[in-house]
Amino acid sequence: MGPTPSSPSRPEQPAPAFARVPLFVALTYGAVSGLWILFSDGALLALVSDHAQYQTLQTYKGWFFVSVTALLLFLVLRAAERRLLAAYQRAVDSERRLELALSSAGGGYWDRDLTNPDEAIFSPRLTGLIGLAPGEKMTFERWKRSLHPDDAPRVAASAVSAVESNGRHIHDLRYRLRTGDGSYRWMHSRGNVICDGHGKPVRMIGIVFDVTAQVEAEARIERLIHYDAVTGLANCATFLRELDARLAAARASGEHIGLAQITIADFNDLIEQYSAKADRIVQAMGEHLRRLVGADGLAGRLSQDSFLFATPPCASAETAQAAVARIVAQLDRPVAIGRRRFGPFLSVGAALGPDDGDSAHVLVANAGRALAQHRPSGPDAVQWYAGGMDVEARTRSQRLRDLRGVVKRREMLCHFQPIIGLASGRTIGLEALARWNRPGEGLVPPDQFIALAEESGAIHEIGADILAQACRQARAWTCADGPAPFIAVNVSPHQLDDPRFPSVVERVLADTGLAAGRLELEVTENGLVNDVDAARERLAALRRLGVSVAMDDFGTGYSSLSNLSRLPFSRLKIDRDFVSGYGVDGRTTAIVNATLHLCNAIGLDVTAEGIETAEQAQLLGARGVQAAQGFYFSRPIAVDGVGDLIDRRWAVELPAAPARDAVRRRTA
Ligand code: C2E
Ligand code: MG
């Protein structure tokens, strides 16, 4: 019994017409011969009486029978042969069409005899693909040897499953096949078994396609979905997924994972300074990070200029922290891009898993909170997450939201700190210091909201409001026996960046009626370095209005003496850090002395900030510092107490001895 397809849904094929030819020929021959034998002799006897003539006719009759039956047989067999040949031709054409269709789609067919491992048919394209030598017999074993060793067990298991299920499980899978030139190609094979009349699987037949291009395209798409296109590092979603798996394993084994979030703090500066393409910098950083993190760690790109990495699981929290520190230390070195070397300024926040968060989302968020607190120029290369930071982060975002409309709600107010003329002992000016009277929280100091206001853009509105309030108050101040004090107002670099700022100041002066000569604007040096030329122009415009400009916090930023002489300042304010080190630390003392010398030469007044002791006031006063401000004289106070401060006379005893000697005595 011939093999029958296993699938019950497949219709039975009708037997071809020529299948009945042998029976037809035999029956016809038997019937005609029988009739001939029965009737031809009788007819012959009726025709002739002569025995000799009968004998002769008998011979002719025999010849006639043979000729006629031969002719009939010839005609019948020729008709059958024609049909057979036509059927054969149709089968050959059909096979050719199948072969052509499959090979034009990069495929071929296979037919495997399950009862005889040596018997297998593979279409010429497939045998050609695996590099079968001409004349070499194709067997199933030979095919198996061409499978990729990693895929062979899968292929075998799928075939076994199809056979054992009697064709209910389709053999359908992808695998790699070694071609004649030794390279591997991805194939997709699909086939099924054919059972005999007793339901026993006897053959497996199927088709196979070369899907290498498709697999490669899928892999490319897969990479694009899961990995960053510029650096090839895991993207955020992939990083989080893999980190989650590692955290689960670390939790189970009691191990620790260090996670760090890194931002290139000066990314835009790097691009401008080196006219480098952003992608080149990111690529170089990504490559550097990948190498440092190694195959056991995890590296990913979070956004344009920030990255994530996780250490491999470590036995203790300390080793995980040390591993993070080691990677950051290496990462903090200049990276080469082409022939140039870049030294990026990195901000790094880190958290420890699972201690600081047992899910990837929480851990990354906590590392981000730590990052927000990191100062790249500070003493720590890495800011580690600490318990209260999420509370801080919540407070921060709440404040960020509440800063909107703060001016309209009249929550911003000024406190004032007197600036004392050291020679006269009079209050020559007052500095307006912003306070946010936040409902439910009380007075929030400026270091907790100015940066947020700068971030959100609210600083322009807040800065203008503080300026207006300060000018309005100052307009009302008078002094019983001398000139009314000036008002010093702090200006954010963001305000100074705005070309409209000088006209804002002009309008406030006009609205409040304060004389321009009584207004001093304090700008920090850090706010000037971005675009010194633009800053110079704006400061000059303010000076033209008659407003003074002081450089605030000298000593905390770049402390560039060249900025002092190039920009139109009228006053320099020496920062509290320099003041507290003056006469104590030799280097600080030397810098302050040199600065005072320069200010003296170019005619700049100097105010010493953060005076906390009489000694500091005396030392600096003796050195020629004109004004002083600090808790020694007064803390910043609300507007109600300002009148008393203005009328007060401060006792400052400046030593008669040269200050130089005094410094030497203290540093000795
Ligand atoms: P600043 O302009 O250098 O102001 C001086 C700061 O030093 C004030 O802090 C003041 O309270 C503090 N201070 C004064 N004397 C002493 C002292 O003897 N010892 C110590 N330890 N500190 C002293 P405050 O009010 O917290 O202001 C901090 C900073 O916030 C200001 O530094 C200024 O940069 C900024 N700021 C304040 N108000 C405004 C504002 O309206 N606009 C802008 N853009 N920034 C402001
Ligand atoms: Mg100031």
Ligand code: MG
């Ligand atoms: Mg200052």
